[in-house]
Amino acid sequence: MKERAEKLVGGDIRELARAVRDIDDEMPHCTELLRELYCHTGRAYIIGITGAPGAGKSSLTDKMITNYRNDGKRVAVIAVDPTSPFSGGAILGDRIRMQRHYEDPGVFIRSLATRGHLGGITKSTRNIASVCDAAGYDIIIIETVGVGQDEVEIVEMTDTAVVVVVPGLGDDIQAIKAGILEIADIFVVNKADRPGADKAMNDLRAAMELDQNLHNAAWRPPIIRTIGITGEGIPELIGAIADHRALTVQTADWEKKKKEKAKRDFMRVFNDLVKDWSLRLGGERGLEALAENVAEKALDPYTAAEEAAKRIFKIDGG
């Protein structure tokens, strides 16, 4: 495993692809690999691109890749959005457009097959981002639909969260107000040549006015107009990301944020491990027997779980 880790850190793309596939398949040996890679992580900058299906996130990502590549940066893209052309879920034209990046060795694109997985998306995304980070990618772009709790968690793990809206979807902005507004670092009004672009800009401005937290904040999310297909506004978007990065890295909070992230990493791994071990220590047959009792309503699940937990933790009495 040490050898695999070394190859991966050394830039072996096949080894990276294999690691990502193993993580997606939740192979047990991945922990060993992630352990070896941990000391090489923490260098990549993670950008989240979030918006409803059809908002044009992938066209933006496509143009952003080109921009970062021209700047000599290596870019990894993780597509969590099932409708993304990166995931193969789009019309042919989009997919062909992405093709050229697939042929560039400085670009690594992978989509997650984990939709529907139990508790898997956030964990897989996080681990795949770690692996890309250890493999030396400078920029990691994570594309999500951004609705639902898992996706909010994914957005929270990014360094800069870009939220994309399109003109004419009033309901969309409604939904954003309810969940995503708080975590956006930059807003993009994409397809800005469509009617309603001004209204979308104004709606976002008004929503921000209402957000008390922003009134004295050091960073006020800019709103950028783009046309993903033509690339209009992309330099401004890249610039805004750079500004946000400069500000967050400058502030004293940056080190604190990184430390808190490491602590959360630890707690997550700890909780997963405790879960695994408790199942093993509880014993398949012992837990199955209690579950049967619950299914027959002879026991309620709370009492049954307490019995099992007491046995596992070797705790006597009540």
Add this chain to the structure above:
Amino acid sequence: MKERAEKLVGGDIRELARAVRDIDDEMPHCTELLRELYCHTGRAYIIGITGAPGAGKSSLTDKMITNYRNDGKRVAVIAVDPTSPFSGGAILGDRIRMQRHYEDPGVFIRSLATRGHLGGITKSTRNIASVCDAAGYDIIIIETVGVGQDEVEIVEMTDTAVVVVVPGLGDDIQAIKAGILEIADIFVVNKADRPGADKAMNDLRAAMELDQNLHNAAWRPPIIRTIGITGEGIPELIGAIADHRALTVQTADWEKKKKEKAKRDFMRVFNDLVKDWSLRLGGERGLEALAENVAEKALDPYTAAEEAAKRIFKIDGG
């Protein structure tokens, strides 16, 4: 707590409202209450209404409530969708329309304030549904946006899952193909007076044709046209739900399904409990010290977690 449980089962609405609020606030004593209530659960029929914001789910729910009430059924509504008028997230007209149900003692409506909660939505929804079940509601309607993993888990806990689409949102159907198609028991094309309704029906039919699992299935999801605002198609929808219920209850799978659900309930409670206890046994200071080591990169999170877990489970050596 026994007293509170008895009152709640006896139909005391204040006690029910208090229980729901406590669950939403994740008060620790809720476990005790849920334990008392468990033997009273398993009677309600749970219907999921899922669709994008703006699909008109709430108008449908509104009309369904009226229909079930005319039939003498008691109805509980849990709104997980942040844009639902039931959650207060809608224009005034919608909210006024809902008002009359709020005044009906046979209807209990509650929205979840838990958007953004860590791991909370699914658990809260499940627990609130249990409490409404124990309180004797015949029908429980859960309204969700249906994107993201948590929401898919919520839809999976319903007995009949209704997926709502509206004409003219091609992207919407794209998204459905990727995640929701597999779990829909009934499709509704709402706002069926809009142009594109026929196309939406055809798209759904075509998507179903492609789904191999449906070819020999005992239940083939019907597609129902509705106009939520006028109530057109609602009797057909109610009828389809009754058909689906009759079929699932008839089949030998029903008992098996209920048992599996009880077993999953047990495993979930068990996992939560193990998590809580392990944190207590790990000790705040002990875990904090390990987390600090991880933050300083002196330890990787995997090794640190293993150390903590070994101590908790009283396991020696490697």
